[in-house]
Amino acid sequence: MTTSxxxxxxxxxxxxxxxxxxLRSDDGVGPKLAEWATERFHxxxxxxxxxxxxxxxxxAEEIAAADSVxxxxxxxxxxxxRVSLTAVPSNRGSGSTGxxxxxxxxxxxxxxxxxGSIKSHAMLLTVGAASTQLGEEFSKPVExxxxxxxxxxxxxxLRFLAN
Amino acid sequence: MSQxxxxxxxxxxEGHGKITIQLNGKGEVEDAHFHVTQVRGFERFSEGRxxxxxxxxxxxxxxxxxxxxxxASAKACEAIMSVRIPHTAAQLRRVLNLxxxxxxxxxxxxxxxxxxxxxxxxADPKVRNILGVAAASPELGRAGIALRRFGQSIIxxxxxxxxxxxxxxxxxxxxxxxxxxxxxxxxxxxxxxxxLALALAAYKKIAGQFKHEIEVFAxxxxxxxxLINEDESIEFTDGALRIVDATGTIIEDxxxxxxYSEAIGEAVEPYSYTKFAYYKPLGYPAGSYRVGPLAxxxxxxxxxxPEADAELIEFKQLASGPVESSFYYHHARLVEMLxxxxxxxxxxxxxxxxxxxxRATAGVNRNEGAGQAEAxxxxxxxHYKVDDNGKMLWANLVIATGQNNKAMNLGVxxxxxxxxxxGKFTEGILNxxxxxxxxxxxxxxxxxxxxGQMPLEVLLLSAAGTVLDRVAR
Numbered sequence: 001m002t003t004s005x006x007x008x009x010x011x012x013x014x015x016x017x018x019x020x021x022x023l024r025s026d027d028g029v030g031p032k033l034a035e036w037a038t039e040r041f042h043x044x045x046x047x048x049x050x051x052x053x054x055x056x057x058x059x060a061e062e063i064a065a066a067d068s069v070x071x072x073x074x075x076x077x078x079x080x081x082r083v084s085l086t087a088v089p090s091n092r093g094s095g096s097t098g099x100x101x102x103x104x105x106x107x108x109x110x111x112x113x114x115x116g117s118i119k120s121h122a123m124l125l126t127v128g129a130a131s132t133q134l135g136e137e138f139s140k141p142v143e144x145x146x147x148x149x150x151x152x153x154x155x156x157x158l159r160f161l162a163n
Numbered sequence: 164m165s166q167x168x169x170x171x172x173x174x175x176x177e178g179h180g181k182i183t184i185q186l187n188g189k190g191e192v193e194d195a196h197f198h199v200t201q202v203r204g205f206e207r208f209s210e211g212r213x214x215x216x217x218x219x220x221x222x223x224x225x226x227x228x229x230x231x232x233x234x235a236s237a238k239a240c241e242a243i244m245s246v247r248i249p250h251t252a253a254q255l256r257r258v259l260n261l262x263x264x265x266x267x268x269x270x271x272x273x274x275x276x277x278x279x280x281x282x283x284x285x286a287d288p289k290v291r292n293i294l295g296v297a298a299a300s301p302e303l304g305r306a307g308i309a310l311r312r313f314g315q316s317i318i319x320x321x322x323x324x325x326x327x328x329x330x331x332x333x334x335x336x337x338x339x340x341x342x343x344x345x346x347x348x349x350x351x352x353x354x355x356x357x358x359l360a361l362a363l364a365a366y367k368k369i370a371g372q373f374k375h376e377i378e379v380f381a382x383x384x385x386x387x388x389x390l391i392n393e394d395e396s397i398e399f400t401d402g403a404l405r406i407v408d409a410t411g412t413i414i415e416d417x418x419x420x421x422x423y424s425e426a427i428g429e430a431v432e433p434y435s436y437t438k439f440a441y442y443k444p445l446g447y448p449a450g451s452y453r454v455g456p457l458a459x460x461x462x463x464x465x466x467x468x469p470e471a472d473a474e475l476i477e478f479k480q481l482a483s484g485p486v487e488s489s490f491y492y493h494h495a496r497l498v499e500m501l502x503x504x505x506x507x508x509x510x511x512x513x514x515x516x517x518x519x520x521x522r523a524t525a526g527v528n529r530n531e532g533a534g535q536a537e538a539x540x541x542x543x544x545x546h547y548k549v550d551d552n553g554k555m556l557w558a559n560l561v562i563a564t565g566q567n568n569k570a571m572n573l574g575v576x577x578x579x580x581x582x583x584x585x586g587k588f589t590e591g592i593l594n595x596x597x598x599x600x601x602x603x604x605x606x607x608x609x610x611x612x613x614x615g616q617m618p619l620e621v622l623l624l625s626a627a628g629t630v631l632d633r634v635a636r
Contacts, residue, residue: 057274057293057297057304057307057308058308058311058312058315060297060308061308061309061312102293102294106294109294110293110294110297110304113294113297113298113301113304114297114301114304114305114308115301115305
């Protein structure tokens with residue numbers, strides 16, 4: 001697994017880009033899965049894992065330097081503990097009024113505008129959150145969903161690497 | 164019947180605030196306030212902690228300018244220890260603080276301000292954001308991201324991580340700089356120069372389109388405060404404080420951190436959790452002053468680096484005395500970024516930067532200490548009292564946003580009076596009211612030492628206090 005900045009480095013084949021706050025209970029599931037991915041792919045230089053509290057515009061550079069991207073996040077809209085893996089739509093409009101936080105599809109759009117880099121391989125892995133209150137423990141549904149989320153993450157990365 | 168407009172939340176700011184605009188019976192703007200609506204209380208919960216923990220605790224106030232809090236706090240601790248840190252440590256801290264300034268100014272200019280500057284104040288809010296900037300000018304968008312990376316990478320190389328590095332400690336820094344690290348930073352310099360040149364050229368091309376905004380964006384006489392070196396060059400990490408009045412005349416000079424509380428008071432207004440700093444001899448509000456890039460460039464005589472000095476000469480030609488419009492904070496930020504790149508290059512060219520002695524040690528030798536540093540958005544002051552064992556008894560933090568608070572409020576009033584006519588309140592007007600606050604790049608988390616969401620709202624109120632309109636984004 002690579003950990004250095006992508007600028008001036010060899011192109012990353014698969015970027016795992018997680019988002020969440022580990023002090024907000026289930027919102028920390030993204031960083032938790034990123035931690036697992038770091039361990040799982042630590043010997044694979046084609047995989048780069050990045051975890052942030054928010055997805056900021058700066059990450060467009062990282063995405064442009066990767067062949068494929070797997071976004072990992074908690075979802076407030078899904079049923080608690082529901083794990084889903086979906087393609088990231090590349091042509092949806094932006095709902096952002098600020099610049100501190102972008103959604104996965106907005107980052108893909110930003111990457112295309114800035115670097116002309118079109119990501120045909122971009123997926124979003126989400127785990128439905130039951131609680132985002134202050135706390136460092138997951139709810140029972142999210143705790144129970146972790147093995148399935150890890151399995152899907154692994155499959156998605158391996159599929160990206162095989163392409 | 165009078166009315167009040169409320170903007171809540173105000174967007175593209177570092178923090179959560181609210182703006183209210185009070186109309187009179189004729190629909191004219193009578194008053195306006197910028198409210199900071201969050202509170203956290205770092206000063207209180209630091210009580211009882213060992214003083215040497217303070218830098219790392221205080222850095223948590225802010226994710227944008229933690230380095231300045233680290234440095235001001237470490238300097239307050241060093242006053243308690245009565246130590247002078249090694250020269251190399253002071254220079255390394257200077258590089259770290261300048262790197263933070265570059266990345267924070269890049270965020271302010273490219274991510275927060277450029278949607279207004281590039282797309283216009285009246286542009287559709289759906290596209291008036293960083294994505295709209297990227298679509299309209301990919302080159303400028305890439306430059307902004309690269310300059311952020313430049314600053315953040317230096318912080319990571321020196322401090323081990325991009326946000327909240329623990330490298331700055333009371334007495335100096337924990338580790339010396341290795342030659343490979345220095346060379347890695349130096350290799351990034353040419354790209355940073357190129358991106359900054361692009362941004363300066365773009366700004367100068369665009370600025371002429373904002374004549375009316377320049378006229379009414381907090382454009383009034385005021386006092387200014389910043390750190391400055393003995394040779395009258397700009398300083399972010401050491402030096403002493405100077406205050407100039409509205410004509411540029413020096414009214415206070417050589418003020419060290421230990422004298423700060425003698426000269427600076429903090430007033431409280433009922434509508435904001437952020438205090439209002441003022442120069443005591445002039446009283447409140449006459450002693451209110453501005454800090455940050457505009458204040459620094461109004462106060463210094465030289466930047467101390469060749470390229471930035473050329474830009475400073477051009478900047479000072481904008482007015483015969485101090486440059487008064489807060490719109491020019493944007494311009495000043497770009498000049499400071501250029502200085503930051505040049506100064507980092509200069510410091511790293513000195514072989515002494517690789518010396519290994521980077522930390523002084525001592526225990527508690529005084530029961531009180533104060534430290535100051537320039538954060539990107541203005542001067543920070545940390546003042547601590549400890550017992551003989553070094554346990555924190557009291558802390559007071561005076562931060563940039565509090566020092567700009569009065570000017571921001573007056574700026575909101577000036578813009579509202581200029582644009583809100585007959586009680587009419589369009590999206591473009593709303594954006595200008597927010598944009599004047601953005602020129603200061605306030606950090607509301609710093610100002611209230613608060614946590615939480617970061618947006619802001621605008622309220623329109625009648626004379627009787629009834630909410631007539633509310634905008635929350």
